Amino acid sequence: MDTVALTRRGLLLARATIAWNVVEGIVAVSAGLAAGLVSVIGFGLDSGIESVSAVLVAMRLSARLRHGEADEDRERRALRGVALTFFALAAWTTFAGIRGLMSGETPETSPVAIGLLTLSLVAMPVLAWAKTRVGRALDDPLILADAAETRVCALLSASTLVAVVGFTLTGATWLDPVGGFVIAAFAVREGLEAWEGELVEED
Numbered sequence: 749m750d751t752v753a754l755t756r757r758g759l760l761l762a763r764a765t766i767a768w769n770v771v772e773g774i775v776a777v778s779a780g781l782a783a784g785l786v787s788v789i790g791f792g793l794d795s796g797i798e799s800v801s802a803v804l805v806a807m808r809l810s811a812r813l814r815h816g817e818a819d820e821d822r823e824r825r826a827l828r829g830v831a832l833t834f835f836a837l838a839a840w841t842t843f844a845g846i847r848g849l850m851s852g853e854t855p856e857t858s859p860v861a862i863g864l865l866t867l868s869l870v871a872m873p874v875l876a877w878a879k880t881r882v883g884r885a886l887d888d889p890l891i892l893a894d895a896a897e898t899r900v901c902a903l904l905s906a907s908t909l910v911a912v913v914g915f916t917l918t919g920a921t922w923l924d925p926v927g928g929f930v931i932a933a934f935a936v937r938e939g940l941e942a943w944e945g946e947l948v949e950e951d
Contacts, residue, residue: 751886755812758882758891762806765875765898769799775864784855785915786848787927790841791865791908794931794938797837798901800830801942805894834939838932845925845932855924857916865909872902897938904934 776792779785848855876898883891911927914920 752813754882754886755809758879758886758888759806759809759813761875761879761882762802762809762894765802765894766799766806768871768875769795769802772864772868773799776861779858779861779864782856783858783861784853785858785861785912785924786841786844786855787908787911787924787931788858788861788865789844790837790928790931790935791904793837793840794834794904794935795901797830797833798897798938800833801897802894805890808890828943831939831941831943834935834942838935838939841928841932841935845928848925848928849922852921854919854921855915858912861912862909862916865905865912868905869902869909872898872905876902900934900938904931907931 773792773794773796776788776795778792780788780790780792876895879891879895879898882888883895907930908927911923911930915923
């Protein structure tokens with residue numbers, strides 16, 4: 749497969765990521781709010797923020813197909829904004845988790861959240877694998893970085909699913925706040941990467 753065809757495939761995968769994350773974010777936040785599950789709300793917000801990073805990747809690949817140059821300064825500023833949003837998410841999930849532990853409030857179970865997280869846990873590794881194949885074929889660090897980000901999303905799906913299923917099976921209310929703390933840690937990591945501009949580095 750030639751470079752143009754591979755780049756188009758990379759663009760298609762980036763667009764699929766955007767569409768998935770937007771839908772995933774809306775469903776997760778809605779289900780989390782309905783059940784009072786901090787971890788699920790945090791997962792949904794993280795999905796929404798991740799879609800912004802995928803948009804930047806799609807912009808870069810579109811520019812390449814047009815034989816144009818991407819505005820790296822603008823993308824770096826956008827990534828700094830994304831980073832601040834990740835830090836805000838980390839602060840919120842940490843605060844909400846601590847409040848949940850101190851108040852002892854009991855959230856409700858959410859079959860919708862469990863179904864969504866299970867589906868994400870299946871879909872994200874497949875999407876990451878497809879991106880990795882394209883990235884390696886093109887020797888493209890941008891696409892490979894995006895694939896790594898998608899693998900992180902799969903890990904986040906797994907940790908959130910463990911927290912929600914654990915709470916559903918045992919009724920241990922502390923599992924949901926702890927799941928929120930895990931999301932906060934991931935958000936800080938992703939925020940630092942966005943601040944450093946890793947998605948817009950050429951090497």
